[in-house]
Amino acid sequence: MGPSKAHVFKSHGACAGFLANYNPRSFAKVSFGNMHYNLPPWSISILPDCKNTVYNTARVGAQTARMKMTPVPVRGGFSWQAYDEETTAxxxxxxxxxxxxxxxxxxxxxxxxxxxxxxxxxxxxxxxxxxxxxxxxxxxxxxxxxxxxxxxxxxxxxxxxxxxxxxxxxxxxxxxxxxxxxxxxxxxxxxxxxxxxxxxxxxxxxxxxxxGLKGEALSLHSLSGSSSVEWAQGSLVARRQPLTWYKTVFNAPAGNTPLTLDMGSMGKGIMFLARGSTQQATCWSFSRSGVGT
Structure with a gap:
């Protein structure tokens, strides 16, 4: 294939192939598996069945649609609880x-x-x-x-x-x-x-x-783990306290459209969603500024 290469993976009758053109300036016409392919410069084509190209790295189109986010009111609002991570001894x-x-x-x-x-x-x-x-x-x-x-x-x-x-x-x-x-x-x-x-x-x-953190060892991000500690509530919840786990429980909004969580007020951290009879979200952040709401 000259400046082009093929990487083929086979297992139990299945086949997947990757066709690569390493020439940065010219298209490459290649024969692979009794078929012909035209590869753009400096690109890789993915053939999940070793026949049909489903993706090429040089043919990724730019996004033309603009995603719009609409805030969804949560009935009853959010009642946050907090657990302060203990300093390790x-x-x-x-x-x-x-x-x-x-x-x-x-x-x-x-x-x-x-x-x-x-x-x-x-x-x-x-x-x-x-x-x-x-x-x-x-x-x-x-x-x-x-x-x-x-x-x-x-x-x-x-x-x-x-x-x-x-x-x-x-x-x-x-x-x-x-x-x-x-x-x-x-x-x-x-x-x-x-x-x-x-x-x-x-x-x-x-x-x-x-x-690691104690909260990680206790799996506070899970439904079962979050019930293993006592969570502060109400006025005892510090909004800007670093190294704190935060938890809230809410009813899932109606409909089946995708939902997005706005994590812009978080510092270094991660957010989890766990579904029980309702949606339970446990989120935590570790930063100098803590977690906002």
Whole structure:
């Protein structure tokens, strides 16, 4: 076939073929299976029965129709419930390593999230313990926070007294060119600045790791799993709290036309729909801004 190639797959009498023209400028006339095909430049034709072309990559037409979304009122509105993801403790860690691990290799596609945990001994003579300026934590050379006593956030938890526990939750990127090829997670350095000694590098300390969120392990996105925890309701539901699972139950709108969920107010997250006697939607988001409504 010259600059063209055919890839054929056969199994139990069935046959599927892919015809490729690698010439970027010229059409290719090819013979395949006693039939003739005209392949556009730099394209692939798909033949699910090794005879008829159902798709060619160079013949994809541009969309001419404009999709229109019409809001559908939900009878009774949405009554949201929330469950705050718990910060992982050291005793819940899966394994320990010296130094920082690359996130994708550590999680092995089990979850988008990985907890990094370490502890640091703090001398009782540190100036900040007697009212001095609080230390500052830098992660990947970027300012993360000023470490006030008993400061807690879903991203970094740090409690400074005679010891300090540093808990960092890292998530995978989901935007950007070729982001699937990027190294992810806390790659270092991780430094604690503002101690009497100046800057302390935590990069090669002993780190504990935990893959995933508790809500993932409990399958909170399922009908059965969502009933295993107590959900906050009413005024207790925080609208902008990061690392929170949100749930609502609603009656499916009438008709059989496709429905679209507007996820524009979500940060990093995912949404599920599960159908029981009614439609139950469980959605969660992990971001600095949390989930809007």
């Amino acid at each position: 050291f005793e819940d860690s899966s394994f320990m390593m010296i130094g920082l691990l690359e996130q994708i290799n550590a999680t092995r596609d089990i979850s988008d999230y990985l907890w990094y945990m370490t502890d640091v001994n703090i001398n009782s003579k540190e100036a900040f313990l007697r009212g001095g300026k609080w230390p500052v934590l830098f992660v990947n050379e970027v300012y993360s926070l000023q470490a006030h006593e008993h400061l807690t956030s879903p991203w970094i938890q740090i409690t400074l007294s005679k010891t300090v526990d540093t808990i960092i939750l890292a998530r995978l990127q989901n935007v950007g060119p070729h982001f699937e090829r990027w190294n992810a997670g806390v790659l270092g350095p991780v430094t604690l600045c503002g101690l009497n000694e100046g800057r302390r590098d935590l990069t090669w300390e002993k780190w504990s790791y935990k893959v």
